[in-house]
Each structure stands twice: as structure tokens, then as C-alpha cells.
Amino acid sequence: MKAARLYGKQDLRLEEVPMPEVKPGEVLIKVKAVGICGSDLSRYTKLGPKFPEKGPLVWGHEFSGEVAEVGEGVTSYKAGDHVTACPALPCFECEYCKKGEYARCMTLEVIGAVRDGAFAEYIALPERNLVPLPKSVSFEQAALIEPTCVCFHGLYKLNMQPGDDVAVMGCGPIGLLAIQSAKVFGAKRIIAIDIMEEKLEWAKACGATDVVLSKIDDYDSARNGVLDVTNGRGVDVVIESGGTPVTSAQVLGLGCKGAKVLYLGIPYGDITIPREYFEKIGRSELTIYGAWNAIQQGFPGKPWTSVVAFLEKGMLDFSPIITHRYPLDEIEEVFKANYERKTLFGKILFFPEGVEK
Template sequence: MKAAKLYAIQDLRLEEVPVPEIKNSEDILIKVKATGICGSDLSRYGKFGPKKEVGLTFGHEFSGQIEEVGSEVTGFKKGDRVSVSPGLPCMKCEYCKSADYSKCNSLEVIGAVADGSFADYIVVPAENCIHIPDEITYEQAAMIEPSAVVVHAFYQGDMQVGDTVTVMGCGPIGLMCIQWAKVFGAKQIIAIDVMPEKLDWARDMGADIVINGKEENAYEAVRRHTDGRGTDIVMEAAGTPFTCAQVLGLAAKGGKVVYLGIPYADVTIDRFNFESIMRNELLVVGSWNSITGPYPGKAWDATVHFMKEGKIDLTPLITHRYDLSEVEEVFKKVFKRDTLFGKIMFFPEGVK
């Protein structure tokens, strides 16, 4: 079978390898149907290289069809359609024992410490799998994981019906935030980015107001559109050192700032934005991963439900579809930012 393995920084190789075998009685062999690129994949590919073991199969956002189940697996059978949580909590630490898996002391991820999804087949623990109904396509199901990350962030922010929301950054995660803000009952959604094309996507996903951060001062623009108060919740989904500081000034007094984006660099906060935390008595929360109990958690259940109902449709986020055979060139191109992209999806059986 084909598998894309990461050997070093910007050294991703598509190789022919044996189909993996089930070695644990509670594991499942899955034929990968669709698998997407996560922003963290790009950072690991272009900046950090393999986390632990050199030459592991890369990728962790995916869906597929069960090919074989281990002898002790219950609830799943050959032919079932599944999405898979890539998280690998230890299940032993104090946080895992309280089903707070996102805080696991040694949380790892498929594709970083175990072979991942940029392949024809993958073996995963049965407990990581979740059934997907026929109403959800495989490419939609491959986005359940990042969608659940967004839902978990809204839970962290304790969003209430009627809240106003600002979303900073209109990449795939930010665009998912916009659509989920509607489902959570947002009264007004403001989207901020520096690329006009992404702001167009934000409008299409349901943003009421879009602000180009290059063309106008984001703080002043948000205040102008909110009668001077700011918004109840600010979702930081850009993950840059600048925006991580900037978002603190966009929340209303007593508002909440939720961090989803990962800056991968030191963040320096100027006095005005830092004092906004104190003077405006903000609640600043972080959000990491999406997994809670019962594993993988209610964010996953919510995503499947609202996808099935058609109230969450992430298909418009997919801007590029490729055969898995193109994975090496695609990563090179995307990391160089030679093209504007949203969600990129690979199909081991070919694009149909």
C-alpha cells in the first residue's frame, strides 16, 4: 500500500509498505477514504520534523471504512463507516481518570507517535472510532476532528444564546468557528483577516461583518460595529504572535477570549491589550484538542449530529482535492504558500 512518511523537516516520502496488521485485540484496521491536512501538519512538516520516531506515516484528520476488527472489539464490524479521534491519552493520569482527556499529562496524537492517515490503511484503537451515518460523506467525516476542536472551544468559552462573537483569522478553523457560532445562537458575528479572499469565505460561512485588518484598525472597527462595547466572545483562530495580543482588546467588558490558534513563537503583549484583561475583567481561556468523556466526547457527538441535520456543512471549506500520490508535491507547494488554500483533502482511492 501507499504511505506518506515524514523523515525530517520538509522530507516527506510516499512509499510502498505492507498493509498494517492488527496486533492488539482491541484494534481496528481501516481503509482510509479521505484525509485532510491540519495546520499543525504544516508546522511539523516545515519547521519541526518528526516528533519522536523518524519515518512514521503522517496525518491525523481522516475517515474510512472498517476492513477488519480485533477479536475483542465490540460495537464495530467490517464495512462500518467511521471517523477517528487521533488523540492518544494515557488513560492513567489524574486528568484521564476524571475523563478530562484534553489535559492528559502525556497526550499524544496519531501521525506523531503512531502511524497516521496519509496512507491506504491504518490501524487504530477501537475506542478512538465513532460511527458516521450515511448522510455524512467521507470528506465531511474527515473534518469531524477539527470541527470538534471548535465545538470544544465554544464549550470552554461557555457561549450563551444571543452572544456577539468576533473570530480572528479565517482559515479553516476560523471559518468553522463562524458556522458553529450560528449554531450556538450568536446574535452577531464579526470576522477579521488580512486576505480579501478569506473574508469572502467568511461571509459565505455566515459572518455578519468582515474586517480587513490590513486596511483598518481592528480595535476601532469592532468598536464601531458594536456601539463601542466589543463582543461577548472573541475566538483567536489565527495563531500569530500579533493577533494573540490584539484579540484581548476586542472583547466587551466582562467578555471572554478563547485561544485556539497556536502561534509557535513567543507572544509579546503591549500594555493596552494586557491591561484590557484587568480593566475589562476579561475571562481568558485556552482550548486544547477536543476529547472528553465518554471518549471521544460530546464535541464529537455534537458535530456528527449537526452534520447529519445539515446545520453544519464544512464542504465549502475544501478548496483542493488530490490523489494521495500527489502528497509530496502538495506539501511542498502549500508550505511555500504558492497558492491560496482552505482545507486540502487527499483521497487514497483517487479523486472522484
């Protein structure tokens, strides 16, 4: 079968590889749609494989597909079922896993890092990682369930309330999904912040009620924009989804007294926080939340069943977020173009069976 394996920084190769072995308790899935995660781009551009000593592995972890074969002992699925899958691989044995806190697993890993992932025609995974899909939900939409679950996991942690005002810093795919998630959770006002006007247009299409064009050369522009929109109050919930050292500091200045700040982005660099912003934690009595992955009790947990239900009811729609669709055959060129910043991307999806013209 065809699959894309990561050999090193800027070294992703589409190759012919053996079909996955279906072990007892596992399910073979024919991949229908698979997306690029922001973490994929960071590994491609800066970091390379997490465990290079394991050799090149099939990459990718945001996907949907159809059950092709079930292994011995599998009882919940049959050939032809539509599924997505949680890519997380907790140990289920450490102190955190035993409490159902799987996102805190001592040895938590994901597919594509320690076992083959989904940039391929087929993938095999344990039965417990699969999530069933109603056939009314398209494979294209279902490929974005995993990153949306990341947002839901964070919002469940901070116990967001209907009527809250929310600011989302950074309008890449995770930020756009956070906007849709906040809307489903009942946000009254959603303020989207980014340095690119094009991304703010995407944010409005996803449900942002207000937008703030931040400026690279004006550190306080995000805060001032939010204060203007909220008449000097600030917001109840702040979501950092930009994943940069600057935005990771700026978000501390956007909340009202007692606001909740949720970090979803991953800044691959050291963060310097101006004193005025850092003091907001104490002086405004902020509560800071970190959210990692998308797994909770009842593995993979409530975010997964919730996102599937909202998709089925039409309360989530990822169409404005998906900007590019390619056959899997073009994956090398697409990653290279993204690295060279030749195109402005939202969410990129690959289709192993090809893209309908």
C-alpha cells in the first residue's frame, strides 16, 4: 500500500509499504480522509521524528475511514462500519491512567510516533481506540473530529458556562475549531484575534462575533482590541491557540477579573512575559488551564461522543475550515509548499482514494 513516512526534518517520503498486520483485538481501517495537524508541521519543519531510533514510521493521526477487517476477539465493529479513531496511546497502567486521567499518562504517545499512523491507505488500531460514526457524517467532516476533541477537552476542563464572553488568540485550524466549539458551548460573544485579515474572515465564517487584527509591531494591540470590543471589561474565557511565544504571553492580558485562560497552542520557543501581563495572574485572579490531547474517563471519553453528536445534529460544520483537498499522492509537495509558505492554508485534507473533481 501507499504510505507517507517521516525520515527527518523536511524529509517526508511517499512509499510502498507492507499492509498493516491485524493483531487480536485490533481493527483494520481503510483510510478515507486524513488531515495535517499543526504538530505535524512543527515536526516537519523543526523537529523531525520524535523517536528516530525507531526508524521511519507512517505519519498522521487525524483521520476517518471504513472498517475493512476485524481481528480476533473484536466484537464492537464489523466490515463496512464508518469510524474515526483516537490516536492517543496511554499505558492504562500508571497511577493517572488508573484514575481515568489518560491525558496525564506517564508514557502517553500517539500514532505516527511509536506505531504507524494514518497517512496511508490502511491503518490498524486497537478496538478501544475506534469511535463509531453515523453514516450521515461525511468522512471529510469526520477527519476533523480529533482536533475538535482537543478543544472540547479543554472547555470541559475549565467548565465554560453559557453566556461567557470568549477570546480566541490565533485563527489557524485549532483556533477556528475552538471558535466553533465555544459557540456550541453557549458563548455569548466570541472575539477572534489574528495578525492576518484572511484568517479573521475564516473566523467570522466559523462563528466569531467580533474580530481583532493584532499587529506584530504592537504588542498591546490584541489587548487593546479586546478591551475596545468589551468596553474595557475583558472576556470570561481566553483560549490561546496561536502557539507562539508572543501569543502565549499576550493572552494573559485579555481576560476580565477572575477570567479563565486555556492554553491549547504549543509554543516551540522560550516565552518572555512583560511584568504588566504576568501580574494579571495575581491581580486579576486568573485561573490558568493547560489541556493536553483529547482523552478523558471512559476512554477516549466525553469529547468524542459529544463532537460526533454535534456533527450529526448539524451544530458543527467544518466546511469553512477545510481550505485544501489533495490526493495522498501529492503529500510530499504539499508539505514542502507549506514549509516554503507558498500558500495560505487552513485545514489540509488528503484522500488516499483521490479527490473528486
